[in-house]
Amino acid sequence: MDCMIRKWRISDRERLAEMLNNPKVLDNLRDGLPYPYTPADGEEYIRSMLAADETKTFAFAITVDDAVIGSIGVFRGENIHSRTAELGYYIGEPYWGKGYAASAVKQVSMCLRIPTSSGSLPSPSPIMRPPAGCWRRRAFSWRAFCAAMR
Secondary structure, three states: OOOEEEOOOHHHHHHHHHHHOOHHHHOOOOOOOOOOOOHHHHHHHHHHHHHOOOOOEEEEEEEEOOEEEEEEEEEEOOHHHOOEEEEEEEEOHHHOOOOHHHHHHHHHHHHHOOOOOOOOOOOOOOOOOOOOOOOOOEEEEHHHHHHHHO
8 A cells, every 4th residue: 555645634634633643753853843733733734834835835745545644845945045945754653664755755756846866866874864754854956846847
C-alpha cells in the first residue's frame, strides 16, 4: 500500500492532532508547535495552509486510504533567499519505516516539478539524517523551479 499526497481538508483536523500528539514526532519538528496538539490547533494550521499564497506555500496532507498520516510542504524563501525553498515533512510514528516519506517526497517533487541533477532529491548524509519519519529539509533553486513550472 502506498501513500498519496493531497490538499488539506478541514475534516483532517482530528487525524492531524492524533499524528502530532507524539513527543517522538514533535521533538524533531520546529519549535513552536503546541503540546498537546488539539483538533483546534489542527484546524488553525489547515486553514492557514489553505489560505496561504499559492506561489510561496505548497502544503499537502500525506494519506493512506485517505487517512492523514503526515504532512509535506515546500515553502519559498524570502528576501535574499527568494530563489530557494525548503521542503519539509513529518510522518506519524505508526507509519515510520514503511517508505511513505520517500514516496511523499517523490510525489511532491513530481507535482511541483522540482528539478535535480539526478532526477531525485539527494539523500541526507548519515550524520545529518534525522530519525525515520521526522522533518527533513532540502533546498533547491527557486529559479529552476519557476522555469520548470512555466
